[in-house]
Amino acid sequence: MGGINVIELEIVADHESASARLAGCIVEQVRREPASVLGLATGGTPERTYELLVEKVRAGHLSFSQATTFNLDEYVGLPPAHPQSYHAYMRSRLFGETDFDPKRTHLPDGTADDLAKAGEQYEALITEAGGIDLQLLGLGANGHIGFNEPGATEDSRTRVVDLTEETIAANARFFEAPEDVPRRALTMGIATILEAREIVLIATGESKAEAVERAVRGPVTSQMPASFLQQHSSVTFVLDEAAASLLGSRA
Numbered sequence: 377m378g379g380i381n382v383i384e385l386e387i388v389a390d391h392e393s394a395s396a397r398l399a400g401c402i403v404e405q406v407r408r409e410p411a412s413v414l415g416l417a418t419g420g421t422p423e424r425t426y427e428l429l430v431e432k433v434r435a436g437h438l439s440f441s442q443a444t445t446f447n448l449d450e451y452v453g454l455p456p457a458h459p460q461s462y463h464a465y466m467r468s469r470l471f472g473e474t475d476f477d478p479k480r481t482h483l484p485d486g487t488a489d490d491l492a493k494a495g496e497q498y499e500a501l502i503t504e505a506g507g508i509d510l511q512l513l514g515l516g517a518n519g520h521i522g523f524n525e526p527g528a529t530e531d532s533r534t535r536v537v538d539l540t541e542e543t544i545a546a547n548a549r550f551f552e553a554p555e556d557v558p559r560r561a562l563t564m565g566i567a568t569i570l571e572a573r574e575i576v577l578i579a580t581g582e583s584k585a586e587a588v589e590r591a592v593r594g595p596v597t598s599q600m601p602a603s604f605l606q607q608h609s610s611v612t613f614v615l616d617e618a619a620a621s622l623l624g625s626r627a
């Protein structure tokens with residue numbers, strides 16, 4: 377960390393291939409180290425990846441029984457039972473469908489009375505677990521990672537953030553009405569994410585192309601939170617051709 381590194385690019389044809397590639401990274405990591413600490417992401421993009429992992433576990437090719445997980449973020453005010461909470465997302469798509477030990481799967485507590493303290497406790501839990509081996513990331517069209525919206529600083533840690541109108545609009549598709557989307561979230565910070573030993577970001581579709589280009593080639597700036605990934609020494613972007621379309625050559 378510190379200097380500017382080249383983000384490794386893996387460009388595949390489509391969302392299905394990108395999902396298979398990302399699932400492959402997780403499988404490899406967990407086979408190599410069954411007690412891995414995984415940083416997990418939500419959103420529409422990794423849904424297929426999680427389906428593929430569930431298939432692997434069901435087929436007996438993979439076990440998560442010794443793995444520990446930390447999700448990037450959770451909406452403020454949504455209890456774990458709320459269907460649009462990220463707790464529910466992870467339970468229905470991955471944790472509840474595989475052999476994860478519920479004691480070792482963690483998400484920020486968006487319902488805590490003292491959210492600042494909840495953020496600090498979350499950081500302490502990650503440290504206690506020995507840090508994150510492999511962090512998965514999606515990418516917001518405005519360049520957010522986790523819920524680190526434009527303006528997030530390099531030294532930010534797990535904390536409450538206000539969501540931008542753009543992000544609220546983008547996530548409204550998961551809710552019955554746009555006004556149901558929470559306005560705030562508890563998210564790992566940029567510093568938290570950059571401490572992971574390895575990072576894999578998945579982005580697919582044309583709507584992510586501009587953010588991908590700015591994250592990979594643009595200046596490192598708070599205005600494009602994903603650009604901070606250039607400061608990490610082991611980052612791979614798994615992209616489909618649409619998301620990579622503004623990158624020019626594959627170099």
Ligand SMILES: N[C@@H]1[C@@H](O)[C@H](O)[C@@H](COP(=O)(O)O)O[C@@H]1O
Nearest residue numbers: 418419420421514515516522523
């Ligand atoms: N907090 C999540 C992010 O972790 C996710 O990466 C991003 C992209 O979501 P999608 O994959 O649905 O485009 O937005 C959400 O708001």
